[in-house]
Amino acid sequence: MREDFLHYVWQHQYFDKSDLRTSAGEEIQVLRPGHRNADAGPDFLNARLRIGEVEWNGAVEIHLRASDWARHNHQIDPKYDQVVLHVVGNHDADVARTNGSLIPALALQPRLMPELLARYQALIEAPAAAPIPCAPLLHLVPEITKTVMTERALLERVERKADAVLALHQHLGQDWEATAYHAVMAAFGFQKNNEPLARLAKALPLAVLRRHRHDQRQLEALLFGQAGFLADNDETIGDAYIQDLKQEYAFLRHKYDLGSNALLVHEWNYLRLRPANFPPVRLGQLAGLLHVRPALFEALLTAQNTQALTQFFQVPAPAYWRTHFRPGRPGKVPGLGKSSIELLITNVVVPLRVAYARHVGQLDVVESSLALLAQLPAEHNQFTDVYEALGFTHRTAADSQGLLALHKSYCAPRRCLHCAIGSRLVQKPRAVQ
Template sequence: MNEDFLHYVWKYQLFSIENLKTSIKEPIVVSKVGLHNNNAGPDFLNAQIHINNQHWIGNVEIHLKSSDWYLHNHEMDANYDAVILHVVWEEDATVFMKDNTPLPTLILKDYVLNSALKNYQNLFSSEQRWIPCEKEINTIDGFILENWKERLFFERLERKSTAMKLLLETNKNDFEAVLFQLLAKNFGLKVNGDAFLQLSSSFDFSILRKVRFDENKLAALLFGQAGFLEESIEEVYHQKLKAEYQYLKHKYQIEPIAKNVFSFFRMRPNNFPTIRIAQLSSLYHLHQNLFSKIIEIKDLQGFYNLFSIQVNLFWKTHYNFEKESKLSPKKLTKSFVDLLIINTILPLKFLYQKNRGGVQESDFLDLLKNIKSEKNSIITRFDTIGVKSKNSYETQSFLELKNNYCAKKRCLQCAIGKSILGR
């Protein structure tokens, strides 16, 4: 038995209200269950209850066992002086008020509806399940599910943007600087993400603003700070960037990060950190005010056009500074741009709109509904239990559902779980 379940039963009155009595057989009539309190203090505030034909207005406290009142030291806390009813699953001790009279107690297990208890036991069964409701999720009303997916999507956006808020404060509310750091992290993908974030944070963004008009200076700054210009290589392009970097290093008093933080192991050549740095350099050379442009774009094709870049001619025939390879354009793929939109652009845009005082929710929904479903182990598993995703809006919702609700057994805060329990 879970105390959250008792909260849920009380809040939605999933108990027989006929002949409701306290533990000492005084009749109870619940007019208002009260306001669910998620902060410190009693569980439900300002309830209205008739106990033994007397009308009371006050608070309700809920426990699995009545002795929990003393276990939690409520008798020492003035916040609990206005409790008018103690709701418990079982009474194993008498709780006394300050005037030494017993606190009216409702033993909930005597009144809980069998259907609610059975649904709860099924949902929290000890049977091994990938998610608690995997046998019932396909029976949920479509209207409830659609509304919940939208709520999940914006919860995910909110959580991502909250993490970005700290980065924004560190960068003195410079959205352009934060965008650069977050894009860099995403250019590194999962394997090199932290290394790319370290690279983008190793110098002040104002330096990039000054050098980005010159393609070679910008490339020298990024490759130099990444540690790829520390070696002596005979390649002319490498030597040119190295000389340029030595000048920038002295002028701006910057130091490179360790080259060995970047991984090439078991990576596809197009994902090599050298190629991703070259693409990032070309992007910022082409677009001088990238964040401003991102804010203006609302359609998917607009983003594809924005990220349609050409790498320097050298990188079209190289994957590193030493060995020449077959000619290939090394453009950013649409699937890669989709990842940038999902993981960086939309959360940052959401934060920007919040800071401006209003979120245009349709901007985010319309865009994500036009991006193909993501492919990962969680989405594949949802697919096997019959929950199909039509687009990235739905995959983002289901990722939030799995990671922040199912994995934490937060069924009683989930619309799907509530729907099952309320049957």
């Protein structure tokens, strides 16, 4: 048994409450179990209890063993002085607040419903080879429960991404255009090179780039120079285009004192990448986009549908980067593909719009932003395929994002009791008709 099971039991009061007493024999009445605390401190806040003749309003802390209180050093943490009841599986020690006053304890182990515990253990003890812990029991879960949980996981995933955008927005002095620039730059790394491109955005401030956006040659010199791609080697030494950019970059680097922040060529990742996804190719596509679309944020915020967003991103790279995979290395290079644009809409546009909507209080924009995901086709990978095989709805990118969130936040860490599906199964399930 894990501690999260005791949390679940206390939250829903799924235990025998007849003649409920503390370990010292005082009668307990649970008037309100409290609400889960997502921050540091006791597990449940704002509980209302009657212990003996006294009514208490305070916190409840939960442990498998009462002695865990001391192991976690709660006896010296003032945050835990508000605890009015210590709920434990096994009461093996008395515990006290920082002032030495004893805290009443309730032992739940003897009061647990055996069938509830058995269903919980069936979930958490599922074989590691099982696709997801509840796979053998999914036929007992109504379709609406799976749908609602997938939608909840989707919203949580988008909210987490929006939180990251808002943190970036705050760091950039609440400049939404700069926020869009940094977010788009990082996303063009398509996982393998997100981090170097995020650092490139920092190394080449938007304030500098804005001054040269209308001069494509200078724009490319700034981007490729700061990225470290203009260094001489056997392939570039005789390349007139690269040498011209190098000369222009030397002037701009000195003018804006950029050299100390420039990346080095070895900081970029090529391992197991197809040539069409090489960093210089993506940077060339970014150069085309930043030259033709000087106002990123406004366009991404106001686009009415995914078709408009697709057109926004379908900007040809500069001529050289349509015929070179790397500086000095020629080859026919495809443009930004449909699947790449769909990933940009999913991972940049939607979180950016949701973050802005939350910042200004326009909740209708949240709904319209999530609706964009329903306009995109489903993503297929090793994780979504598992859920699709188990009968989960998987028709659009909204479904894909929800299933990915379900896997990462609930199924993989086996947080079954936090999931509506797992909670339904731990309760007394009925076969679906």
